[in-house]
Amino acid sequence: MLKKLLIIGCGSIGQRHARNAKKLGVENILLFDIDLKRVEQFANEINTDRFYNSFEDIFSENSDIDAAMICTPSSLHLENSTYLANKGINLFIEKPLATDLKGVEELVETVKTKKLTAMIGQSYRFHEGFLKLKEILNDNVIGKIFHVNYYGGQYLPDWHPTRDYRTEYSAKKNLGGGVLLTTMSHTIDIVQWLFGDITTINGWKDTLSDLEIDVEDSVFLLLKTNRNIIINTSFDFLQQCPQHSMIITGEKGHIKADFNKHYIEICKKNDNLIIEYEFDDNYRYLKELMYFFKMVETNSQNHDLGITIGKNVLEILLDPTIINICNK
């Protein structure tokens, strides 16, 4: 088990990871945030006095940090990760890896030459619904897959109802917000994990609502994978009733998955099966942390969620064929 874990950014996801790390038995959790009041309050909650808002203080007091988790707004992931990688610290980097490709290859090289374990936080790989769906697809129940409709969204002000959405990273371009980088970083990873590498990209991003944000609130993508599967996907910040679902059409029928209602329906001509699965909102985060700890303990440089996954997802998200048609 890791002895010393540093959490950079103690907002929503950073706090979740810290609580989970404690649950998993990490002895020393160091907390870092620029918001001293927030980090102090949270340190009290998890009963630690190791909270910081200066990197110098962290490293003058601690020389033996096993790993760090980068949970700052997306535009800071690369800068934070590069700094820590140069100090030889293993990294868990929240998605997306970065918001720009500049400096990404340098980080990949540093991770490689320093033989670090790095992992990108594509938590949906550990989501009960996607795991069940992957199992069903592996069993080839609907034969050859032709196309997929993958759709979802949630009204941005409802994400964190106690906060003003206009101040959140997801609403701000300079912090790496917007549907594409925030939500679709999951979408692209899941699509490739289930249906193969994306080879053709086309899309639009747009702002359709009056939300007070300077980023797109909707993205529509049409993709093709190396398995010749067409993916039509759209996500937004607009849905008053959250949606997250997928319809997969194959030669023997179709599969409908609702990731909010936690069921998967397999429809064939004379056969219809509904599979309901158990769901726990924290399960995927706990599992992804267990996976990360295992990769660090075995000093794994080549694993399923390595830094090159993050680089590849980012390259797709930033592909110039995704056109910005915002009228703002």
Ligand SMILES: NC(=O)c1ccc[n+]([C@@H]2O[C@H](COP(=O)([O-])OP(=O)(O)OC[C@H]3O[C@@H](n4cnc5c(N)ncnc54)[C@H](O)[C@@H]3O)[C@@H](O)[C@H]2O)c1
């Ligand atoms: N994998 C997932 O399922 C998942 C879920 C939620 C968020 N995320 C990702 O995690 C990141 C953070 O999201 P969040 O919802 O926790 O945001 P948040 O706004 O709740 O938290 C961000 C924290 O970072 C702090 N911060 C800002 N600048 C900093 C700096 N320079 N140094 C240190 N701390 C700084 C803020 O004070 C805040 O406490 C985003 O990149 C998001 O995409 C991933």
